Amino acid sequence: MPPRTYHHPDPNEIAMPRVLFALSEPLRLNMVRTLAEQGETDSIDLGPDLPRSTLTHHTSLLRESGVVFVRAEGRKCMIKLRDEDLEARFPGLLSTVLNGYENAEDDHGEADA
Amino acid sequence: MPPRTYHHPDPNEIAMPRVLFALSEPLRLNMVRTLAEQGETDSIDLGPDLPRSTLTHHTSLLRESGVVFVRAEGRKCMIKLRDEDLEARFPGLLSTVLNGYENAEDDHGEADA
DNA sequence: CCTATCGTTCGACCTTTCTCGCACGATCAT
DNA sequence: ATGATCGTGCGAGAAAGGTCGAACGATAGG
Numbered sequence: 086m087p088p089r090t091y092h093h094p095d096p097n098e099i100a101m102p103r104v105l106f107a108l109s110e111p112l113r114l115n116m117v118r119t120l121a122e123q124g125e126t127d128s129i130d131l132g133p134d135l136p137r138s139t140l141t142h143h144t145s146l147l148r149e150s151g152v153v154f155v156r157a158e159g160r161k162c163m164i165k166l167r168d169e170d171l172e173a174r175f176p177g178l179l180s181t182v183l184n185g186y187e188n189a190e191d192d193h194g195e196a197d198a
Numbered sequence: 199m200p201p202r203t204y205h206h207p208d209p210n211e212i213a214m215p216r217v218l219f220a221l222s223e224p225l226r227l228n229m230v231r232t233l234a235e236q237g238e239t240d241s242i243d244l245g246p247d248l249p250r251s252t253l254t255h256h257t258s259l260l261r262e263s264g265v266v267f268v269r270a271e272g273r274k275c276m277i278k279l280r281d282e283d284l285e286a287r288f289p290g291l292l293s294t295v296l297n298g299y300e301n302a303e304d305d306h307g308e309a310d311a
Numbered sequence: 312c313c314t315a316t317c318g319t320t321c322g323a324c325c326t327t328t329c330t331c332g333c334a335c336g337a338t339c340a341t
Numbered sequence: 342a343t344g345a346t347c348g349t350g351c352g353a354g355a356a357a358g359g360t361c362g363a364a365c366g367a368t369a370g371g
Contacts, residue, residue, distance in 0.1 A: 141320085242347080
């Protein structure tokens with residue numbers, strides 16, 4: 086029995102609305118931020134406090150939208166950003182989203198000076 | 199009776215996940231593309247074939263997420279992108295999304311050469 | 312072999328979103 | 342005033358998404 090395999094969309098099948106939707110969920114956006122910082126990451130480190138089935142749900146959605154690549158490794162599974170594919174398809178998108186998210190996270194009520 | 203008024207989030211209240219969600223719907227993404235091309239636009243030109251209540255639903259969602267500014271003008275209402283606010287909050291986001299959407303719209307099956 | 316661990320699938324439940332018809336107030340032209 | 346047009350709010354129905362527990366197969370280690 087071959088280890089678990091995963092379907093990934095071809096680079097030219099990655100669709101903008103799907104990617105934006107995948108990134109529109111705070112949980113998933115934080116997962117992507119972690120992946121951008123740490124590179125390939127054990128899936129469980131992306132949501133240590135989440136039920137396993139919930140974690141699978143979100144990683145699958147990220148995978149099917151073309152945002153991440155998933156690879157089985159023994160019992161666990163390793164996740165990494167498809168940053169090159171995304172950069173080729175939607176230049177600048179990923180870094181723009183992550184930069185904007187980072188910078189805007191802290192100011193919600195305190196606008197001044 | 200004052201003409202219709204609309205609530206718009208302050209620039210620093212514009213949240214990345216909400217914006218991404220607003221742009222993740224093909225209908226709304228096309229509306230935004232039209233607004234980027236044409237500037238301020240009569241709302242009905244953003245979806246001539248849609249039921250009015252459906253159109254209101256999408257323009258309200260775009261407004262409440264901070265993507266567009268809505269202004270009553272007589273019977274109609276005029277919509278324009280909040281491109282300056284968005285640029286200040288999430289630099290490069292809007293143009294990156296629209297550029298990527300434009301470029302990737304035509305190739306889905308024909309990857310070659 | 313036995314057991315613990317991990318990811319996946321399924322099913323259930325709830326929430327959110329989408330679509331649309333309809334009635335209403337406001338606006339404009341005649 | 343009359344009638345047409347526009348946007349909005351409401352409500353219902355359908356569809357999609359999120360959360361999670363339970364059962365299962367696969368893997369790793371003793």
